[in-house]
Amino acid sequence: MELPVNLMFVAEGEEELGSAHLIDFVRDRVGKLSRADACLAPGASQNINGEVSMSLGCKGVVEFELVCSGEKWGRGPTERAIHSSYAAIVESPVWRLIHALASMTDPADPTRVLVEGFYDNVAPPTPEDLELVDKLAQRLDEEALRKVLGVKHFYRDLHGRDLLLKALYTTTLNIQGIYGGYTGPLVKTVLPEKASAKLESRLIANQTTKETVEKIRRHLDRHGYTDIQILEYEGQNAADDWSRTSPKAGIVQATIQAYRDFGFDPLVWPYSLGSSPQYMFTKEPLKLPFISAGIGHGARAHAPDEYYVIEGNERVRGLADAEKFYVWLLSKYSNTNLK
Incomplete structure (x- = not known):
């Protein structure tokens, strides 16, 4: 045929x-x-x-890695992990990375990003968008969605139109994972020389992947974290633009x-x-x-x-x-x- x-x-x-x-x-x-x-x-x-x-x-996405090392910082262990008994007099790259990450979001609302200018280019919903959202709100099966995701609550127990607007028109800054030091069974008394965190940001019109990473860099520098590196996975295309x-x-x-x-x-x-x-x-x-x-x-x-x-x-x-x-x-x- x-x-x-x-x-x-x-x-x-x-x-x-x-x-x-x-x-x-x-x-x-x-x-x-x-x-x-x-x-x-x-x-x-x-x-x-x-x-x-x-x-x-779809939303856009940019993924990158933050690395805090004693070598770049010039403090803490600089070559290898050392015995944790020295933690009283030797600073920790792991804690430094955690503090840097914590500076990026509001403790009272972790979905709110505090990076300066982060939301500058976010486009509001169009009239066509709002019409679709209103129709979705009337029929969205939130219980089925929670069941598939394996979650008991959505953010602040939002539902209906408010939940959809939050989900669709919020730019995110998510930590995919954090690693550093010993993570095996039981314990190991070490003070690590390096820690890393993998992050992603989901973007909406009219944000760009380039500006997002640049704003993260400026935020780190302004808060005294000039030594923390941003790795962007060059050549791996860990970034997609948004599409409509x-x-x-x-x-x-x-x-x-x-x-x-x-x-x-x-x-x-x-x-x-x-x-x-x-x-x-x-x-x-x-x-x-x-x-x-x-x-x-x-x-x-x-x-x-x-x-x-x-x-x-x-x-x-x-x-x-x-x-x-x-x-x-x-x-x-x-x-x-x-x-």
């Missing part, structure tokens, strides 16, 4: 590693990719209760109609809370509309027990139904101006 549309597939296996080489792939094939009308990222979009969501973009597609785009409206044809009324998100390299397709030079959509259920992304439901049940569709949906979706696209 002949397909009703022309398809170009872009598949890459480095997403969890930062998609380091995808940008090169796109740059090398701009001429070919520019012939496309839109981009679709297939995905299992049903939650555990079977409700369908689709997102029209208008809800008025043809591909969005056609996808919503396809969902309805299958008996679903999708929850349409202005963008997802996570990040992916969508911007490589939605911004210069391609400037294509990009959405994520599909039926079926999967969860625990990036975890060792990430899963996808194959058979389906009375609540969520299985792989066979997902395949049928994509066939129908392509037929809808064939009669639509997708841009």
